[in-house]
Amino acid sequence: MSTALNINSPTSRLSNVPALEIGNLAVSYRSHGEDHRVVHDVSLEVRPGEVVALVGESGSGKTTTAQAAIGLLAQNGRVESGSIRLNGTDISGWPQKRLDSIRGSKISLIPQDPTSSLNPVKTIGEQVAEVLQIHRQGRGTEIEARVIELLARVGLSQPELRAKQYPHELSGGMRQRVLIAIAIALKPALIIADEPTSALDVTVQKRILDLIDELRDEYGTAVLLVTHDLGVAADRSNRIVVLKNGRVQEQGPTDEVLAAPRSDYTRKLLSDAPSLGKGRYVISRVKDGSPADADHAVIVENLVQDFHLSARRATFRAVDDISFTVRRGTTHAIVGESGSGKTTTARSIVGFNKPSSGRIVVDGIDVTSLSGESLRRFRKTIQLVYQNPFASLDPRQTIFQVIEEPLLNFDPLPREERVRKVEAILDRVGLPQAVLARKPHALSGGQRQRVAIARALVLEPKILVLDEAVSALDVTVQAQILRLLDELQQALGLTYLFISHDLAVVRQISDTVSVLHNGRLVDEGPVEDVFQNPGSAYTRELIAAIPGQRNAFLENSVLNGASQ
Incomplete structure (x- = not known):
């Protein structure tokens, strides 16, 4: 099958010195006066011209590992031990000011959310120009020309117009291309792409991933691709590193990991990935013929x-x-x-x-x-279940109140009957009764979506x-x-x-x-x-x-x- 992707770069392109080498990395976050380790002895490397996919669920430590690599941990996060080598130089102990000197020029980040990652009150051109100005890569009209060149390079139509526009005037895919333009402006040795397409439609996702691969192939840039999508990792990486609870479960060439995963967790991820699974959850019940409207x-x-x-x-x-x-x-x-x-x-x-x-x-x-x-x-x-379980539940209500509310809106029942219905539907969606007293923030994303389904079903x-x-x-x-x-x-x-x-x-x-x-x-x-x-x-x-x-x-x- 033909594809724009070329993950099998000639071995002569790959240097003996990794662009990124992480050794026995341990990272913790301080909360309520205590340190909680979330990354445990993680080791991986990414060579020039190579794509390494860092995969795992939310809470697996993949984003924390990527943030540590570029020195952008949250204020309460710290590297406890281990090394982070960029082109052979250990940068794990560098102060922020020194790290600022290499961000953009040697190592760049493509963040997940293009909406929150761009400044809404600055034009696109101003934001692309900023990285060039910080690293003193030209001035005045020279930078303006370079901005237009970069916007054109990432496939934006009418780059002169885009440079004058604000983020809200661009689509999600266009905003993500702007972030890529910023990331490649100084041709860094390493790009960390943190879920760069998770919020995009499938065709836009393909175009963005094709673009990243073209740039990697052109500049020999190493790419650490952080993703929870095993299909994306399968298509777009040379090697895969699988994380769970902050620990590496396994790593190796992508084809080998997909063909013969060694860990139970990797096998579980692969079996659950919709684009890699062989079966269907539902056996088709559509019958032949032309049934009546009834x-x-x-x-x-x-x-x-x-x-x-x-x-x-x-x-x-x-x-x-x-x-x-x-x-x-x-x-x-x-x-x-x-x-x-x-x-x-x-x-x-x-x-x-x-x-x-x-x-x-x-x-x-x-x-x-x-x-x-x-x-x-x-x-x-007919009832509606919305996309985002983090936004569709009222944070001020208990889970009992969330599920009960529709019963109050239609033919209010005696409280005893409402309690019975709420408890019964909670059982039906596989949640324990203990969650009824909690509020949405205390539940995981999957639990919240079960609550949203229960709320929709309580009216039968x-x-x-x-x-x-x-x-x-x-x-x-x-x-x-x-x-x-x-x-x-x-x-x-x-x-x-x-x-x-x-x-x-x-x-x-x-x-x-x-x-x-x-x-x-x-x-x-x-x-x-x-x-x-x-x-x-x-x-x-x-x-x-x-x-x-x-x-x-x-x-x-x-x-x-x-x-x-």
């Missing part, structure tokens, strides 16, 4: 959703003539990039948007005809809309939630509308799929049919962008689709 939980016909742009007295068409149906007790996925119209479609189905035209029938109810109290009562039938709806409901979770936690959703669907006969940009997850859990692009339907049908024989160039591009393409199961899908 067998459909959701019917969408010729849906159009316009939004008025009052400033210009114009309208923007977010959804353009979309139709699909969802069988009862099945999972239907709506996939596409940001701006494709998938979330707008979901909000119209739930009744949050009044369609401009078209028909939506949910459990036999024409949603487009509802208003006022009838619309409010309808929402007992027939349909759940899951809007990117697992995209913010680590791979093993994601797998747990997907298994839970499957168990709930089989036990309760639920129908799921699954909104996602992650086609690897969609393939695992969905029966049918609709692919949206620029508000229009470009592909639909049973999941395997769409993956094996995509009908549009856009769907083929989405499938080809799924990380983990070394996996033959997915690779064959792309090749079959490309041959259509």
Whole structure:
């Protein structure tokens, strides 16, 4: 399979001196007057022109290790022991002022979140120029020209215009390219890329990773790629280092680790990775034939959703003539990039948007005809689970109050009955009763998402809309939630509308799929049919962008689709 990636650089490109060599690193954080060690005797190296993936779940120590390497630990963090050698020089004991002299010039960081990493009150050009000014790489018009050159080099269209714009005027992918421009400005020997694409759509992710690889190949730069995505690590690294609880579980050439993992933890990570797994959580229940409307939980016909742009007295068409149906007790996925119209479609189905035209029938109810109290009562039938479990729960409420709240909003029950229902649904989602007295901050991400699911289910709806409901979770936690959703669907006969940009997850859990692009339907049908024989160039591009393409199961899908 052809790819822009070239991880097998000629060995002559690789120096005998590692760009980065970490030896027996131990890092601790001080909290409540005590030191808590979070990284234990970690050793790894990255050679020039090489990509080493540092993988593990949240709390594994991978970001702490990367921060220690560049001297950017939090104020309460410190290196207890071990060495950090950059091009053979131990920098672990250097003061911040001395480290400042090499950040950007010898070692650079591409952070995870492009939104919070750029200054909102400075132009893009000013922020790229800053690293050149700090290291005295020219002045005035010379720096301005270099900024334009860098923005063009990372693939930004109209670089002169982008230099004058502010971060909020750029898309997420464009902002990430700006961070890369800053990172490569002085051609450092080492780039640390900390989850550089985790917040991006799959096609944008592929373009960013391709760009990093092109720059690595051009400059011979070493890359330490911090990621929880085993598919990305599989595609983009020469070697993998697996961390758990701050300790190295195993490391070695990527192909060898993937083919024959030695540790149970690595095997678990690989089995849970959607793009590397062989099986599906859900066995397809779609039957042949054309069933009557009564067998459909959701019917969408010729849906159009316009939004008025009052400033210009114009309208923007977010959804353009979309139709699909969802069988009862099945999972239907709506996939596409940001701006494709998938979330707008979901909000119209739930009744949050009044369609401009078209028909939506949910459990036999024409949603487009509802208003006022009838619309409010309808929402007992269909409930929404949001993307981010850290933002969707009220931090002031206890978990009991979070789950109880919907019961108070619809036909309030006696307290004893509410308590019984809350405790029963908590059992159903696999959480202990002890969490009811806690607040959301005391729970992990996976626990919070279970609470969000419990809150949605406490009203006993027939349909759940899951809007990117697992995209913010680590791979093993994601797998747990997907298994839970499957168990709930089989036990309760639920129908799921699954909104996602992650086609690897969609393939695992969905029966049918609709692919949206620029508000229009470009592909639909049973999941395997769409993956094996995509009908549009856009769907083929989405499938080809799924990380983990070394996996033959997915690779064959792309090749079959490309041959259509």
